[in-house]
Amino acid sequence: MTIRVFAPAKINLTLHVTGQRPDGYHLLDSLVIFADAGDRLTFRPAADLSLTVTGPRAEGVPTDGRNLVLKAAALFEGEQGAAITLDKHLPAAAGIGGGSSDAAAALRGLSALWHQPLPDPDAVLSLGADVPVCLHPRAMRMRGVGEDILPGPVLPDRMGILLVNPGVEVSTPAVFKALSRKENPSMPHPPGWSSAAVMAHWLAEQRNDLEPPARRLAPVIREVLDAIAATEGCLLARMSGSGATCFGLYDSRAEAEAAARIIAPAAPHWWVQAASPYSTG
Ligand SMILES: C[C@](O)(CO)[C@H](O)COP(=O)(O)OP(=O)(O)OC[C@H]1O[C@@H](n2ccc(N)nc2=O)[C@H](O)[C@@H]1O
Ligand SMILES: Nc1ncnc2c1ncn2[C@@H]1O[C@H](COP(=O)(O)OP(=O)(O)OP(=O)(O)O)[C@@H](O)[C@H]1O
Structure with a gap:
């Protein structure tokens, strides 16, 4: 028996930082979607628990107990075996939740393999603020420090996504620390949208509050945003999470693919990926 689970890239279409808890964690209000690009x-x-990491982005990913997949496995009752393979396609420490989505996929896969319920919500959150939302890979609104998640709006039937990462790892704690203003307005209720253009128009009024501090720490993010914004048909260019990955929105996947064909050869060291929204249905 082999269980396969896809771990899609997480995209923060908006990321409003609305306050800070006494323990230092920040309060967020974020519209999150997932792309059909992922691990x-x-x-x-198997008798023992093992993890093998393969794939084009395997280099540098820990294979020991630091890997979020093994941390997820440790949350289940008892010591059980499983041979786990992680085929890594997403860049790490990139603002698209690579490790968090892997952890969520591991929770789902091992719950099925071991016939055990998912660990309780506090334990899931202890893996990382993005892990609860990654357990529900579809349009979601995320609040609190990441634990308060509810279904988001229905996405337009047709849209294209471009993901671009300049290969610079940005530390999430460092970006939060560099944020000058912690109390910013929350996000209005996201309505449904009839098209990607109408959606992008609404999103343009919203923000990623982590973009200015991340740009100060990694100025190349400005170049990435400019490159995306300059492509034909780009409706919106913004950074995801704490960066450095930025996304572009397009009316169709074909337009996102055309944009990828422009940017990739001009910046051979950047990770450039066209995608569509992912949904488990
Ligand atoms: C920036 C986002 O990616 C937006 O989706 C998430 O908030 C971060 O999710 P994550 O990488 O799973 O975050 P964690 O591993 O839990 O936290 C990394 C660090 O980010 C900071 N952090 C994270 C989440 C949050 N709500 N407030 C914070 O201040 C803390 O310094 C924390 O030590
Ligand atoms: N399965 C994993 N894949 C990638 N990195 C991992 C994994 N497990 C642990 N790590 C470690 O976690 C660090 C952060 O990488 P990760 O991909 O989790 O960041 P991220 O979730 O993209 O960040 P963000 O919260 O900004 O979206 C890496 O530098 C790596 O050492």
């Missing part, structure tokens, strides 16, 4: 995990029965 692939397989789970097979």
